[in-house]
């Protein structure tokens with residue numbers, strides 16, 4: 636058993652990636668932890684006061700370790716001119732749905748508001764993306780036995796996470812579904828693929844590395860281990876599980892996904908994220924956008940209305956490049972199948988004695 640699995644108290648080198656904004660549910664996280672993997676919950680968009688409820692819900696379903704994930708960057712306000720242009724760009728979609736041009740800001744808890752709850756609740760693992768939380772937060776985790784996991788999309792980010800004292804690093808390749816965890820909100824993400832990124836990060840740091848991006852089955856988990864990762868983090872693979880909160884139109888779009896279906900877009904949130912291409916990503920390509928989280932607020936009601944209407948053309952359909960390999964089975968069965976496949980692949984690769 637690897638150093639990381641021992642530290643986490645987890646049987647399998649398989650982590651359910653956090654998926655904020657709907658797909659993450661306490662049921663999904665608990666099902667993966669109960670199956671011997673490490674379940675995660677993406678709590679980044681939860682309103683103030685809801686974070687504790689979610690932790691209690693997970694604990695009611697499993698006594699095993701789990702991860703709560705937050706964003707290390709709360710984002711910035713938009714300059715008035717930028718806001719005006721961004722509002723104009725989404726106006727026709729909002730208008731068609733009967734929404735006013737301006738959108739109310741989210742009720743989302745900031746990192747400073749949400750983290751104290753994680754601390755009070757002594758969550759087993761705190762993972763984060765979009766940068767490095769303040770030193771006081773990492774210190775508090777260390778002195779309270781909370782394992783920390785930071786996301787890196789480059790070797791430089793991985794080195795910075797290690798220097799800040801995080802316990803393990805999730806190397807997120809460009810193949811990954813959802814937001815690229817790149818620290819600098821204004822920079823284009825480096826887009827290094829998982830296969831290239833993981834071994835370079837493994838060589839650059841001493842802390843355990845987790846591989847994420849495009850991993851869907853035992854072949855992918857075995858490959859991640861071969862590259863030097865101590866575990867694999869899978870998001871898209873779990874989107875069609877019945878326990879996931881994936882909406883019906885999102886599921887419909889995922890069932891049609893092919894290898895070339897995804898694009899990187901900032902149109903929904905202001906931050907670069909990979910999802911299935913649709914009318915909104917196509918029409919908004921090159922349009923003026925507000926920074927995160929303002930753009931996210933501008934599109935929130937539109938996305939909610941589209942989901943209610945069963946329309947996947949105006950929804951954020953976060954998915955990795957191997958989405959076509961997603962299986963529609965319960966999460967616990969998926970963990971068991973993937974671990975069975977991993978063992979088979981590793982055995983096949985073993986040289987003859």
Ligand SMILES: Cc1cc2nc3c(=O)[nH]c(=O)nc-3n(C[C@H](O)[C@H](O)[C@H](O)COP(=O)(O)O)c2cc1C
Nearest residue numbers: 652654655677764811812813848849870871953955
């Ligand atoms: C729907 C969805 C939502 C995501 N939300 C988060 C999140 O809240 N926090 C985070 O750190 N990563 C998030 N990610 C990225 C995952 O942590 C992970 O890097 C990614 O799922 C790995 O690639 P894969 O989807 O190909 O397995 C999300 C990914 C997806 C697909």
